Amino acid sequence: MIMKNYDVLLEKLAPRKFGKRGTIWVIFLSIIIVLGLIAYIDQVKKGQIVTNMRDYALWGIYISNFVFFVATSFVGSVTVAILRLTNNTWRTPLVRIAEIITFASIVMAGLTIMIDMGRPDRLLNLFIHARLQSPITWDVIIIPTTIALSFLLLYFPLLPDLAILKKFYKKTKPKLSKWYGKISLNWTGSERQKSIQEKSIKIIAVLIIPVSIMLQTIDAWLFSTTYRIGWDSTNMGAYFISGAFVAGLGALVTMVYVIRKVRGLDYYITEYHFDKLGKFLALACLTYLYFNINEYLIPIFTAPVEEDIHLNSLVFGEWAPIFWFAQIVGLLLPLVILLFRKGRHPKPMLFVGLMVVIGSWWKRYIIVIPTLLHPFLPIEGVPESWHHYFPSAHEWIITFATLAMALLIITLFVRYLPVVPIQRTADEKNTTGIKKNKES
Amino acid sequence: MKNRLKHPLVFFVFIGIFLATGQRAFYAQNTKKHTVRLKMDYTKIMDSVSYLYIKAFSRVDRENIDVPNIDLTVYNEIDNETIELGSVKTNVSGECKFVLKNFNTITSDSSSNFNLQVKFNGNELYKKASKSISFRDASIETNLITKDSVNYVRAILKDSETDSVLSDQLVQVQVQRLFKPLKIGKEFNMTDENGTILVPVDSDIPGINGQLIIEVILADNDDYGTVKALVNAPIGTPIIEESTFDNRTMWSTRNKTPLFLLIFPNLLIFGIWGIIVYLLVNLFKISKS
Numbered sequence: 001m002i003m004k005n006y007d008v009l010l011e012k013l014a015p016r017k018f019g020k021r022g023t024i025w026v027i028f029l030s031i032i033i034v035l036g037l038i039a040y041i042d043q044v045k046k047g048q049i050v051t052n053m054r055d056y057a058l059w060g061i062y063i064s065n066f067v068f069f070v071a072t073s074f075v076g077s078v079t080v081a082i083l084r085l086t087n088n089t090w091r092t093p094l095v096r097i098a099e100i101i102t103f104a105s106i107v108m109a110g111l112t113i114m115i116d117m118g119r120p121d122r123l124l125n126l127f128i129h130a131r132l133q134s135p136i137t138w139d140v141i142i143i144p145t146t147i148a149l150s151f152l153l154l155y156f157p158l159l160p161d162l163a164i165l166k167k168f169y170k171k172t173k174p175k176l177s178k179w180y181g182k183i184s185l186n187w188t189g190s191e192r193q194k195s196i197q198e199k200s201i202k203i204i205a206v207l208i209i210p211v212s213i214m215l216q217t218i219d220a221w222l223f224s225t226t227y228r229i230g231w232d233s234t235n236m237g238a239y240f241i242s243g244a245f246v247a248g249l250g251a252l253v254t255m256v257y258v259i260r261k262v263r264g265l266d267y268y269i270t271e272y273h274f275d276k277l278g279k280f281l282a283l284a285c286l287t288y289l290y291f292n293i294n295e296y297l298i299p300i301f302t303a304p305v306e307e308d309i310h311l312n313s314l315v316f317g318e319w320a321p322i323f324w325f326a327q328i329v330g331l332l333l334p335l336v337i338l339l340f341r342k343g344r345h346p347k348p349m350l351f352v353g354l355m356v357v358i359g360s361w362w363k364r365y366i367i368v369i370p371t372l373l374h375p376f377l378p379i380e381g382v383p384e385s386w387h388h389y390f391p392s393a394h395e396w397i398i399t400f401a402t403l404a405m406a407l408l409i410i411t412l413f414v415r416y417l418p419v420v421p422i423q424r425t426a427d428e429k430n431t432t433g434i435k436k437n438k439e440s
Numbered sequence: 441m442k443n444r445l446k447h448p449l450v451f452f453v454f455i456g457i458f459l460a461t462g463q464r465a466f467y468a469q470n471t472k473k474h475t476v477r478l479k480m481d482y483t484k485i486m487d488s489v490s491y492l493y494i495k496a497f498s499r500v501d502r503e504n505i506d507v508p509n510i511d512l513t514v515y516n517e518i519d520n521e522t523i524e525l526g527s528v529k530t531n532v533s534g535e536c537k538f539v540l541k542n543f544n545t546i547t548s549d550s551s552s553n554f555n556l557q558v559k560f561n562g563n564e565l566y567k568k569a570s571k572s573i574s575f576r577d578a579s580i581e582t583n584l585i586t587k588d589s590v591n592y593v594r595a596i597l598k599d600s601e602t603d604s605v606l607s608d609q610l611v612q613v614q615v616q617r618l619f620k621p622l623k624i625g626k627e628f629n630m631t632d633e634n635g636t637i638l639v640p641v642d643s644d645i646p647g648i649n650g651q652l653i654i655e656v657i658l659a660d661n662d663d664y665g666t667v668k669a670l671v672n673a674p675i676g677t678p679i680i681e682e683s684t685f686d687n688r689t690m691w692s693t694r695n696k697t698p699l700f701l702l703i704f705p706n707l708l709i710f711g712i713w714g715i716i717v718y719l720l721v722n723l724f725k726i727s728k729s
Contacts, residue, residue: 155723
C-alpha cells in the first residue's frame with residue numbers, strides 16, 4: 001500500500017512536459033525577452049540617451065526594478081530558513097518554489113544592475129577599482145554572494161529528488177535520466193551522504209538569514225547613505241527588510257497558486273497551506289505598515305521645508321496616484337482581506353498575491369524616482385522635460401523583458417525540477433500517518 | 441541653379457550681403473591708419489629680474505581699444521648711441537612684459553639715467569609709434585629685526601649710482617597673500633633722513649610653516665620707477681593643515697579606506713565565502729561517497 005502511494009506521489013510530483021498552454025506561455029515570454037534584447041542592444045549602441053533618465057532622474061525604472069528583484073529574493077530566507085529554524089512543517093510543499101523564486105530574482109537583480117550601467121563593458125572596473133567606503137561596492141559583493149548561497153539553498157535539498165527522478169525516467173526517458181543522474185552527484189541516500197547534506201542545509205539555513213538581511217540593508221543603504229530628501233532616514237534598513245518580506249511572500253503566494261493550478265497539486269498544497277501563508281503574509285503586511293508609518297508619518301511632524309515639499313508631492317501632488325495605489329492596493333487592502341478566514345482561501349489569496357506584487361513594484365518606483373526630482377538646489381537651466389521622469393519605450397521594454405526572464409527561469413525550473421520536494425513529502429506523509437494513528 | 445532661381449529674392453539678398461561685407465573689407469585697406477599709444481612702466485625686483493611693462497592701445501571712435509599682436513622693439517639710449525635690447529609682442533589685451541634678466545645689460549648715460557625706448561614700426565592698420573622712459577637705479581636693503589619680542593622689517597632706500605640714502609620717500613610694506621597683498625605698518629611709511637623705514641609685523645599673520653613673504657615697495661616713483669624687495673620672514677603663525685586628504689576617511693581614495701571598513705567587511709566576506717567554499721567541498725564529498 002505504501003509502495004503504491006509512493007508511486008502515485010512520484011507520478012504526481014515528477015516534472016512534466018509543457019502542455020499547449022505551457023508552450024504558449026514560454027513562447028510569449030521568449031518574444032518579450034527577444035524584444036527586450038533588441039531594445040538593450042539599441043541602448044548599448046546609442047547610449048542611455050534612449051532612456052528618459054537625465055541629470056536629475058539619473059536612476060529610473062531599472063533601479064526601481066532592481067530593488068523589486070532584490071526584495072522578492074528575500075522569500076527564500078523567510079520561508080525556507082526561518083520556517084525551518086522554527087520547525088514549521090507546513091513549509092514542505094512551498095520551500096522549493098520559494099527557493100526557485102529567490103534564485104531567479106537575485107540573478108535578475110544582478111542583470112538589471114548591468115542594464116542600468118551606461119558602459120556595461122566596464123563592469124569589471126566595479127571590482128578592480130572597488131572602494132569599500134562605497135555602498136555600490138557592498139552591493140557588488142553581496143549580490144554574487146547571495147546568488148551563490150541561494151543556488152546552494154536550492155541545490156542541496158534537490159539531490160535526493162534528482163536521484164529519484166534519475167530512476168523514475170530510466171526506462172521512459174533515458175537521456176533525461178542521465179542528466180538527472182549527473183546533477184544528482186551520484187546520490188544513493190547513504191548515511192554519509194545524508195549526514196553531509198543535512199549538515200550543509202542547516203548551515204545554509206542559518207547563513208542565508210544574515211546574508212539576506214545584509215542584502216536588503218545594503219540595498220536600503222544605497223539610498224540612505226546619500227544625503228537626499230526621502231532617503232536620508234535611519235529607518236531605511238528595517239523598512240526595506242519588512243518591504244522585502246511582503247514582496248517575497250506576495251510573489252510566493254501568486255506562484256504557489258499558479259503552479260498548484262497548472263500542475264494539479266491540490267492534494268499536496270492544500271487550503272491549510274494557503275491559510276498559513278495568508279497569516280504569514282498578514283504578519284508581514286502589519287510589520288511593513290508599522291515601518292511605513294515610521295517612514296511617512298513621523299516626518300510630517302519634523303520635516304524641514306524640502307522634506308515637506310517632497311512629502312506633499314507624494315501624498316497630495318503629482319506622485320499621489322502611484323503612492324496611494326502602492327499603499328492601498330499593495331499593503332492595506334491585502335492586509336484587510338487576509339485578516340478574514342475567507343480571504344485566506346486559495347482564490348482570494350491569488351488576488352492578494354497579485355496586488356502585493358504589483359503594489360510592491362510600484363512602491364519601489366515611488367521610493368527611487370520622486371526623491372531624485374527633489375534636489376536641495378532648485379532645478380534650473382535645464383529643459384522642461386528634465387523636471388519630470390517617465391520611462392521611455394526602451395526602458396519599459398527592457399524592464400518587461402527582465403520580468404519575463406525571471407518568469408522564464410521559474411517556468412524552466414518548474415518544468416525540469418520537482419516543485420514539491422518528493423523525498424521529503426514521502427517521508428512526511430509516512431510520519432504524518434503514524435502521528436495521526438497515534439493521535440486517533 | 442534651378443533651385444536658386446526659384447527664390448531670386450533670397451539669392452539677391454545673399455549676394456547683396458556678401459558684396460556689402462566684402463566691400464567693407466576692401467575699404468579697410470584704404471582706411472586711415474590709427475595711432476598707437478604706448479604706456480610703459482619700469483619695475484625692478486631686488487636680487488631678481490627687472491622688466492618693462494608695456495601696454496599698447498589706440499583711440500578709435502572715441503574709445504580706447506587694446507592693440508594686440510604687434511611687435512615692439514626695445515632700445516637702450518646712451519647719449520647719442522642706441523642699442524637694441526630685444527623685441528616683444530603684445531598679447532590679446534595689448535600688454536607685454538620685456539624682461540631684463542640681467543640689469544648689467546643696460547647702460548646709463550652721462551647723467552646716470554637709464555633711458556629705454558620702445559618702438560613700434562607700424563603696420564597696415566596702425567602708424568609707427570615710440571615711447572621712452574628714463575629712470576635712475578635705486579636699491580632697497582631689507583632685514584628683519586626683533587625688539588622687545590616684536591618683529592620689525594627694516595628697509596633702507598638708496599640711489600645705487602651715488603650710494604646715497606633717499607629720504608622722504610613713500611614706501612609700501614605688505615605681506616603676500618593669495619588674492620591681494622595685506623598692507624602692514626602705517627598708512628604712509630616715509631623714509632627718514634637715513635632713508636630707513638621700520639615697520640612692525642604682527643605675529644598672528646598666518647603663513648605656510650610660518651613663512652611670510654614681505655614686500656617692500658617704492659611704487660611708481662618719478663625718478664626710480666618701481667623698486668621691490670622681497671623678504672622671507674619665518675615669523676608668521678604656521679597654518680595648521682585641516683585637510684583630511686591624507687587620512688583614512690569615508691570620502692578618501694581606496695588605498696586610504698578606514699581600517700574598520702577594511703577589517704570587518706573583509707572578515708564577513710571571507711567568512712561567508714569560506715563557508716560557501718566549504719559547502720561546495722561538501723557537494724564534492726557527496727558525489728564521491
